[in-house]
Amino acid sequence: MNPSIGKGSMSxxxxxxxxxxxxxxxxxxxxxxxxxxxxxxxxCLVILEKMLRTCLYEVTKCNRAEIxxxxxxxxxxxxxxxxxxxxxxxxxxxxxxxxxxxxxxxxVIMMSADDGKNVVMKGVxxxxxxxxxxPVRIEALRNIWQHVVRKRKNEWxxxxxxxxxxxxxxxxxxxxxxxxxxSANEGNWKSSKKRKDEEEDAEERDDTSTLKKPRxxxxxxxxxxxxxxxxxxxxxxxxxxxxxxxxxxxxLTRENVASHLQKYRLYLRRLSGVSQHxxxxxxxxxxxxEAPFGPxxxxxxxxxxxxxxxxQLPAQSLATLQAAGLGRSTTKSGIQMPLVDQRNIFSFxxxxxxxxxxxxxxxxNSKPINLLHGIPTTMEPKQLATLHQSAQSLGSLNMQVNAxxxxxxxxxxxxxxxxxxxQILNESTGSHVPRHPSSIxxxxxxxxxxxxxxxxxxxxxxxxxxxxxxxxxxxxxLSFPMNHTTELTVNSFPLGSTPGISSVASKGSFHxxxxxxxKGSTGFLASYDIFNDLHQHKxxxxxxxxxxxxxxxxQNANPIQGNLEVSPSVLVHQGYSSSQRNGQNRNASxxxxxxxxxxxGTEQRNTQNAGQHLNNNLLIDxxxxxxxxxxxxxxxxxxxxxxHFGQEDLMSALLKQQQxxxxxxxxEFDFDGYSMDNIPV
Amino acid sequence: MxxxxxxxxxxxxTKSLFMEGILDAQFLQLQQLQDxxxxxxxxxxxxxxxxxxxxxxxxxxxxxxxxxxxxKKIDAHVHQLKGSSSSVGAQRVKNACVAFRNFCEEQxxxxxxxxxxxxxxxxNLVKNKLxxxxxxxxxxxxxxxxxxxxxxxx
Numbered sequence: 001m002n003p004s005i006g007k008g009s010m011s012x013x014x015x016x017x018x019x020x021x022x023x024x025x026x027x028x029x030x031x032x033x034x035x036x037x038x039x040x041x042x043x044c045l046v047i048l049e050k051m052l053r054t055c056l057y058e059v060t061k062c063n064r065a066e067i068x069x070x071x072x073x074x075x076x077x078x079x080x081x082x083x084x085x086x087x088x089x090x091x092x093x094x095x096x097x098x099x100x101x102x103x104x105x106x107x108v109i110m111m112s113a114d115d116g117k118n119v120v121m122k123g124v125x126x127x128x129x130x131x132x133x134x135p136v137r138i139e140a141l142r143n144i145w146q147h148v149v150r151k152r153k154n155e156w157x158x159x160x161x162x163x164x165x166x167x168x169x170x171x172x173x174x175x176x177x178x179x180x181x182x183s184a185n186e187g188n189w190k191s192s193k194k195r196k197d198e199e200e201d202a203e204e205r206d207d208t209s210t211l212k213k214p215r216x217x218x219x220x221x222x223x224x225x226x227x228x229x230x231x232x233x234x235x236x237x238x239x240x241x242x243x244x245x246x247x248x249x250x251x252l253t254r255e256n257v258a259s260h261l262q263k264y265r266l267y268l269r270r271l272s273g274v275s276q277h278x279x280x281x282x283x284x285x286x287x288x289x290e291a292p293f294g295p296x297x298x299x300x301x302x303x304x305x306x307x308x309x310x311x312q313l314p315a316q317s318l319a320t321l322q323a324a325g326l327g328r329s330t331t332k333s334g335i336q337m338p339l340v341d342q343r344n345i346f347s348f349x350x351x352x353x354x355x356x357x358x359x360x361x362x363x364x365n366s367k368p369i370n371l372l373h374g375i376p377t378t379m380e381p382k383q384l385a386t387l388h389q390s391a392q393s394l395g396s397l398n399m400q401v402n403a404x405x406x407x408x409x410x411x412x413x414x415x416x417x418x419x420x421x422x423q424i425l426n427e428s429t430g431s432h433v434p435r436h437p438s439s440i441x442x443x444x445x446x447x448x449x450x451x452x453x454x455x456x457x458x459x460x461x462x463x464x465x466x467x468x469x470x471x472x473x474x475x476x477x478l479s480f481p482m483n484h485t486t487e488l489t490v491n492s493f494p495l496g497s498t499p500g501i502s503s504v505a506s507k508g509s510f511h512x513x514x515x516x517x518x519k520g521s522t523g524f525l526a527s528y529d530i531f532n533d534l535h536q537h538k539x540x541x542x543x544x545x546x547x548x549x550x551x552x553x554x555q556n557a558n559p560i561q562g563n564l565e566v567s568p569s570v571l572v573h574q575g576y577s578s579s580q581r582n583g584q585n586r587n588a589s590x591x592x593x594x595x596x597x598x599x600x601g602t603e604q605r606n607t608q609n610a611g612q613h614l615n616n617n618l619l620i621d622x623x624x625x626x627x628x629x630x631x632x633x634x635x636x637x638x639x640x641x642x643x644h645f646g647q648e649d650l651m652s653a654l655l656k657q658q659q660x661x662x663x664x665x666x667x668e669f670d671f672d673g674y675s676m677d678n679i680p681v
Numbered sequence: 682m683x684x685x686x687x688x689x690x691x692x693x694x695t696k697s698l699f700m701e702g703i704l705d706a707q708f709l710q711l712q713q714l715q716d717x718x719x720x721x722x723x724x725x726x727x728x729x730x731x732x733x734x735x736x737x738x739x740x741x742x743x744x745x746x747x748x749x750x751x752x753k754k755i756d757a758h759v760h761q762l763k764g765s766s767s768s769v770g771a772q773r774v775k776n777a778c779v780a781f782r783n784f785c786e787e788q789x790x791x792x793x794x795x796x797x798x799x800x801x802x803x804x805n806l807v808k809n810k811l812x813x814x815x816x817x818x819x820x821x822x823x824x825x826x827x828x829x830x831x832x833x834x835x
Contacts, residue, residue, distance in 0.1 A: 041765050043730045050722060087761070112764070136768070138710060138714070
């Protein structure tokens with residue numbers, strides 16, 4: 001990715017460039033500000049356009065969110081600010097908001113005739129820089145340029161700060177980042193950003209950094225790389241400097257990474273914090289299309305990639321998953337053992353979790369659940385690693401499952417069903433796995449990968465005998481992903497799908513086993529660690545998180561079945577996915593939900609569901625919003641998955657699961673229902 | 682009628698619309714946006730509003746006519762109508778929409794039907810009034826005069 005796509009090169013380039021460098025607003029500014037207006041109401045659109053023109057802005061209007069997104073993507077630096085309506089038929093305004101924030105990092109103003117407090121609050125939590133009530137008066141539009149300036153200023157500060165990439169700075173930065181996340185947790189990322197800025201200001205600035213670097217556009221690829229790096233490092237340990245090193249992108253500065261990390265954490269937090277109904281959010285999250293999965297390879301060949309391919313998960317999310325997964329998988333090799341067992345657990349139940357892992361792991365059972373392969377995106381590297389490991393042991397099962405990820409939640413669902421078996425881990429997983437992976441992969445991957453990944457999980461779940469049975473039909477699905485797997489790897493996961501997936505897969509399996517086995521708490525713990533990592537990654541890799549969450553979810557689901565063991569891992573996943581799920585739960589099959597719910601970390605309550613959700617979410621939303629899946633079932637997992645939340649959350653979640661929270665998982669993962677809301681347990 | 686007289690008549694007429702609450706300050710905003718580069722801006726926007734509203738009203742009527750009424754969908758339509766009517770300054774239409782949404786929330790079919798009638802009534806009223814207003818403007822322009830800017834202080 002070429003981060004040099006700075007906004008500076010805008011058409012009104014001269015002004016912006018000058019402005020940037022000197023941090024002084026050129027005289028003609030804000031004239032020429034390039035605004036993109038999105039509203040499905042033609043009357044309002046025309047009026048807004050006229051008003052903005054009167055303010056001497058350059059206006060582009062469109063009445064469809066998808067068109068807006070493609071416009072933004074085509075002209076990476078073609079716009080300065082976006083104004084979007086909240087209620088639109090083709091896409092929720094908040095979802096669009098998230099996408100834009102993630103992909104292009106532009107200030108977005110929301111507007112609506114609805115002035116209810118909840119809606120406005122939603123705007124705030126989703127990162128809107130302002131909220132206008134209709135009818136919009138021209139006076140309100142005259143000052144929108146302030147948001148552009150403010151954002152630039154903050155970034156500039158970042159740039160300056162990063163200029164001095166000395167240890168001192170670095171040290172500061174990490175702490176800042178950490179602080180950020182915590183402050184972000186508080187819910188106001190803006191303020192945290194401010195805090196960061198303040199801190200940065202306090203730090204010495206190198207002369208070299210005085211120049212404002214061109215705006216970095218976080219493309220899907222780049223984001224996936226980022227997510228992969230984060231996952232690899234572990235959410236808690238992911239500091240900008242290290243992430244930067246891992247990403248190895250020329251021209252990218254630590255500040256760029258730091259601010260992106262900040263947002264990512266916020267995003268994760270939001271995902272976990274937002275109730276499941278935020279599914280929509282998740283989706284928008286990842287729609288990477290080109291994520292190059294670097295880390296995938298580390299997964300050891302997990303078929304994550306294939307999963308990714310098959311999964312419809314958006315390449316990017318998959319990539320993220322993979323990245324995350326990969327990061328993890330490599331690190332987690334140690335966990336393998338427990339994973340394997342756990343995988344089974346998860347695979348059945350957490351189609352989602354399985355996502356990357358599940359498939360791999362539990363697929364080993366017999367089913368070549370390629371589903372998970374694809375799903376690694378959210379599966380945090382750790383998970384993937386575990387998945388990987390288990391997957392490897394499982395053999396093809398998981399992988400196949402993953403592949404299905406793309407398939408769509410249905411696949412995951414299927415995966416989930418196998419889980420009903422209870423012991424899916426290996427025996428049933430074989431059979432189940434196919435199912436799960438598909439289902440799992442799907443929800444999680446949303447892009448498709450999820451289906452695959454989840455599928456895996458689902459499969460493993462079967463072994464567990466937990467409620468996953470629901471997924472019986474998934475088996476068919478699993479096969480589906482298989483075909484797709486190839487596709488997935490190719491593009492669905494921009495995240496680096498391959499790595500992600502594998503990691504995911506590994507993770508999935510890990511979880512599954514954990515869950516199903518519950519018994520092996522030790523094993524579980526191991527997985528837990530992974531999850532923690534994942535967790536970390538999760539925060540960073542939004543996408544991955546989703547996946548991870550899913551995985552967790554699935555895992556949770558499984559564990560619920562009675563294997564608390566899994567929970568920790570599951571939780572982890574769920575945690576991740578939970579955040580993601582929120583947005584995604586909507587669509588994700590219940591499986592995903594179940595799984596995710598657990599993941600949400602906050603709510604692990606239904607880890608199982610979470611798992612399911614994961615799947616669901618993944619599948620449904622292209623963005624690997626794993627998190628959304630609040631898997632209501634994953635009761636056991638419920639606590640575990642706070643992946644999004646960061647490791648601490650994850651840990652607690654996992655612990656909780658272990659404690660026995662997982663029990664319902666089994667029942668809950670009743671993948672059959674795949675109803676996002678309730679995974680019939 | 683000579684131009685001066687027509688202009689006075691137009692001013693009085695417009696003022697009455699504001700007094701009766703049929704139009705609100707947002708309409709003034711629209712008028713202020715009109716300039717030489719866009720001399721028919723208000724007419725264009727209002728025409729867009731009419732077309733869009735008629736479609737919405739039809740959709741709502743159809744939805745209410747179903748065996749199983751989908752209140753969510755109706756609410757979405759009404760919300761949109763509320764947004765666009767408020768953007769052009771059709772105050773009474775907007776208010777009727779607000780009331781309508783309450784009934785939708787309660788899933789009250791009968792109340793919704795009544796609200797729909799109310800909204801339609803207000804819509805037709807504002808449509809007639811605005812068409813008359815535009816006609817008056819056209820007459821002035823045809824007679825060689827210019828349409829005076831509405832003063833917001835009334």
